[in-house]
Amino acid sequence: MALVLNEEQQMLKEAAAGFLAEKAGVAQLRALRDSANEDGFSREVWAEMAAMGWAGIAIAEEFGGIGYGYTGLGLVLEQAGRNLSASPLQSTVLVAATLIAELGSAQQKEQMLPAVASGELLVSLALQEGPHHRPEQVATSARRDGDEYVLSGSKILVADASTASSFIVIARTSGDAGDPAGLSAFLVDAASVGLTIEHRSMVDSRNAGAVGLDQVRVPAPNLLGEEGKAWEGLSRTLDIANIGLSAELLGLSAEAFERTVAYLKERKQFGRVIGSFQGLQHRAAELFAELELARSIVLQALQAVDAGDENLPMLASAAKAKLCEVAQRATNEAIQMHGGIGMTDEHEIGFFIKRARVVQHSFGDYNYHLDRFALLSGF
Amino acid sequence: MSDLEQFRQETRTWLGDNCPESMRVPSRGFDDLYNGGRKPEMDHPDQKVWCDRMAARGWTVPHWPVEYGGGGLDKDELKILREEMARISARRPLDSFGISMLGPALLHFGTEEQKLEHLPKIVRGEIRWCQGYSEPNAGSDLASLATKAEDKGDHYLINGQKIWTSYADKADWIFCLVRTDNSGSKHEGISFVLFDMEDPGVTVRPIKLISGNSPFCETFFDNVKAYKRNLIGEEGKGWAIAKYLLTHEREMISGFGAAPKKSVGQMAVETMGADATGRLANSMLRQNIAQYQLDTVAFAATMARVGDEAKSGQGLGAASSIFKYYGTELNKRRNELNMAALGESALGWEGEAYHDGVASRDWLRSKGNSIEGGTSEVQLNIIAKRVLGLPDE
Numbered sequence: 001m002a003l004v005l006n007e008e009q010q011m012l013k014e015a016a017a018g019f020l021a022e023k024a025g026v027a028q029l030r031a032l033r034d035s036a037n038e039d040g041f042s043r044e045v046w047a048e049m050a051a052m053g054w055a056g057i058a059i060a061e062e063f064g065g066i067g068y069g070y071t072g073l074g075l076v077l078e079q080a081g082r083n084l085s086a087s088p089l090q091s092t093v094l095v096a097a098t099l100i101a102e103l104g105s106a107q108q109k110e111q112m113l114p115a116v117a118s119g120e121l122l123v124s125l126a127l128q129e130g131p132h133h134r135p136e137q138v139a140t141s142a143r144r145d146g147d148e149y150v151l152s153g154s155k156i157l158v159a160d161a162s163t164a165s166s167f168i169v170i171a172r173t174s175g176d177a178g179d180p181a182g183l184s185a186f187l188v189d190a191a192s193v194g195l196t197i198e199h200r201s202m203v204d205s206r207n208a209g210a211v212g213l214d215q216v217r218v219p220a221p222n223l224l225g226e227e228g229k230a231w232e233g234l235s236r237t238l239d240i241a242n243i244g245l246s247a248e249l250l251g252l253s254a255e256a257f258e259r260t261v262a263y264l265k266e267r268k269q270f271g272r273v274i275g276s277f278q279g280l281q282h283r284a285a286e287l288f289a290e291l292e293l294a295r296s297i298v299l300q301a302l303q304a305v306d307a308g309d310e311n312l313p314m315l316a317s318a319a320k321a322k323l324c325e326v327a328q329r330a331t332n333e334a335i336q337m338h339g340g341i342g343m344t345d346e347h348e349i350g351f352f353i354k355r356a357r358v359v360q361h362s363f364g365d366y367n368y369h370l371d372r373f374a375l376l377s378g379f
Numbered sequence: 380m381s382d383l384e385q386f387r388q389e390t391r392t393w394l395g396d397n398c399p400e401s402m403r404v405p406s407r408g409f410d411d412l413y414n415g416g417r418k419p420e421m422d423h424p425d426q427k428v429w430c431d432r433m434a435a436r437g438w439t440v441p442h443w444p445v446e447y448g449g450g451g452l453d454k455d456e457l458k459i460l461r462e463e464m465a466r467i468s469a470r471r472p473l474d475s476f477g478i479s480m481l482g483p484a485l486l487h488f489g490t491e492e493q494k495l496e497h498l499p500k501i502v503r504g505e506i507r508w509c510q511g512y513s514e515p516n517a518g519s520d521l522a523s524l525a526t527k528a529e530d531k532g533d534h535y536l537i538n539g540q541k542i543w544t545s546y547a548d549k550a551d552w553i554f555c556l557v558r559t560d561n562s563g564s565k566h567e568g569i570s571f572v573l574f575d576m577e578d579p580g581v582t583v584r585p586i587k588l589i590s591g592n593s594p595f596c597e598t599f600f601d602n603v604k605a606y607k608r609n610l611i612g613e614e615g616k617g618w619a620i621a622k623y624l625l626t627h628e629r630e631m632i633s634g635f636g637a638a639p640k641k642s643v644g645q646m647a648v649e650t651m652g653a654d655a656t657g658r659l660a661n662s663m664l665r666q667n668i669a670q671y672q673l674d675t676v677a678f679a680a681t682m683a684r685v686g687d688e689a690k691s692g693q694g695l696g697a698a699s700s701i702f703k704y705y706g707t708e709l710n711k712r713r714n715e716l717n718m719a720a721l722g723e724s725a726l727g728w729e730g731e732a733y734h735d736g737v738a739s740r741d742w743l744r745s746k747g748n749s750i751e752g753g754t755s756e757v758q759l760n761i762i763a764k765r766v767l768g769l770p771d772e
Contacts, residue, residue, distance in 0.1 A: 002690070004688050265768070265770070275769040276769065278763075278772070284769065285760075285762035285763045288701070288762055288766060289704060292681055292698040293677035293681050296681040296684045297677040299684065300683075322674075370670065370673065374665060374668070374672070375657055379653065379665060379668065
């Protein structure tokens with residue numbers, strides 16, 4: 001597949017850029033933050049996004065989606081990154097819907113995917129338990145009891161926790177922590193008895209929370225896929241999630257960089273614009289080169305998802321590691337090159353480093369993915 | 380059978396009959412590739428046999444037009460030829476600056492007469508070319524060059540000095556930037572001329588490098604004749620040709636950034652071992668290698684993306700400006716990591732045990748990659764000014 005966008009993708013990208021800049025930009029994120037909105041996003045804007053088909057963008061047409069694939073979703077996520085647009089695109093569309101499509105039975109997919117595609121059903125993955133992403137270490141337990149499973153444990157960093165109507169909880173039906181075998185995925189209603197949601201205020205002003213499970217009884221048909229065999233589908237979902245988040249980081253980094261270059265052409269010191277200083281020019285040029293590499297690896301990884309490339313795990317870790325590195329550098333340089341004003345809450349540039357850090361951490365950071373990339377490369 | 384399938388069959392048969400067994404071994408590097416010329420250097424007599432057979436079909440430069448001696452292959456046929464050569468590990472029959480640099484400039488800027496005169500000799504490997512660009516006081520600031528060309532009617536008289544002239548001691552002819560006019564700005568008054576290095580006024584002195592090899596020379600011109608029929612383009616307008624050629628040179632050098640077959644990480648596992656989880660035993664070196672290999676994956680994707688964008692008619696995007704800079708820096712990183720991964724065995728300089736010091740010599744040679752053809756710093760200046768639009772001081 002050629003590493004270029006086709007006409008349909010180009011139009012989607014432009015439509016997303018225009019809409020998000022107007023309806024879900026940094027100013028809107030600031031307003032959501034300052035009004036202490038627990039949803040963390042605007043439900044009206046989300047309804048408009050769903051009406052344009054974005055909630056079902058990567059969902060197959062037979063399940064009510066528009067079937068643009070992950071390359072299509074990636075383009076929208078890139079624009080969401082540029083505008084720091086808050087919405088359930090990541091939690092529900094990128095992650096939960098993918099996991100349902102990977103693990104669910106035909107009946108489960110028919111029940112849930114059209115509801116996701118319409119924008120009505122908000123689902124979020126409850127996976128992480130400790131401070132770091134270590135999916136095979138899950139200790140939350142699920143015990144079969146008649147027609148039900150009984151789940152106990154606690155999850156953190158659950159994206160959009162206070163708006164999700166249900167969670168996909170990863171729990172252990174057998175084996176010990178550290179064992180990829182024995183993990184199962186359950187669809188759990190947010191209103192279940194024994195389930196508690198604690199909203200947590202995060203650095204990026206988005207909605208995330210902790211989910212407690214105390215003897216939560218889940219009907220057996222809510223098991224996604226086979227008992228104890230969630231790992232393969234979960235692992236592929238995490239690869240796709242990391243590639244989608246890399247697309248978001250690409251947009252975020254490119255926007256922070258472009259705003260910074262514009263500032264270099266405008267800010268004067270010593271009687272000339274600071275962008276004329278070679279010390280800053282070379283740093284900007286190096287960052288430009290890194291962003292070009294970032295753009296290529298993200299596009300390659302997105303296309304690899306849609307093409308069913310067997311190299312996906314290696315490409316996913318390559319993309320996430322590279323984008324974590326580039327995003328960190330771009331957002332740090334953005335603040336440094338803006339100088340004092342970059343440190344103020346009043347200026348928008350500071351919002352970029354905050355969101356970047358949360359995305360970097362989600363589903364494995366630079367260190368996690370560089371290690372995995374090396375292992376998958378044979379060393 | 381489709382035409383292409385038939386082409387593949389015929390190519391396979393012909394290569395099978397004509398490629399000598401000794402030429403079905405990958406070259407070790409640039410130094411044992413055949414460069415042709417009046418006084419060809421050969422590791423093996425089959426090099427000339429292989430080159431002559433391929434040249435007879437125009438396949439030493441398969442994509443050039445037939446009327447100039449090339450193979451006239453379209454891109455599908457070219458791909459098949461490369462695949463079929465790779466299938467039997469056939470070496471490139473001829474490698475030269477005539478093919479990679481002068482040829483493209485002549486095709487673009489030369490007159491019909493000039494093309495007919497010089498291109499077929501490049502295809503046949505009869506004339507080996509060198510490039511006269513840099514001077515002692517015109518390195519990164521190339522347009523300050525001062526080698527003087529005086530108008531003598533049907534020819535110019537050339538006086539001055541070039542430096543870093545690659546393989547000038549082995550070349551037959553030179554394509555050279557000279558100053559025909561001093562009155563305007565430094566970019567004006569530069570002309571692009573070709574002349575024979577056999578002229579008694581030419582003196583060549585090889586420069587020994589830190590790698591122990593001498594790929595570059597100092598080249599002196601004392602009343603050397605360059606005929607005007609060998610002036611390419613208009614007099615005084617040579618800078619445009621020089622820039623065009625530099626982009627070809629930079630593409631060639633940035634190709635050094637391509638990942639080698641066996642990765643540095645895998646090689647390091649062979650020399651140092653891995654732990655029970657498969658991780659390289661030294662975690663610090665492992666991280667450095669992983670960072671390097673991650674960048675090679677992303678760089679390869681960028682080369683592919685820019686190629687695909689160009690093919691789809693989107694033109695050569697801004698991304699191509701990073702190739703020279705990034706590719707050469709990657710190659711330097713690879714060589715540093717190679718030294719670390721190999722340990723003592725990379726320190727040898729001569730002798731069988733050290734493969735004649737290939738690791739250390741390549742490592743030292745790579746330091747020049749980010750200097751020759753425009754330093755990394757010049758490349759960053761170009762990106763800052765032309766791509767990002769940042770102002771001059």
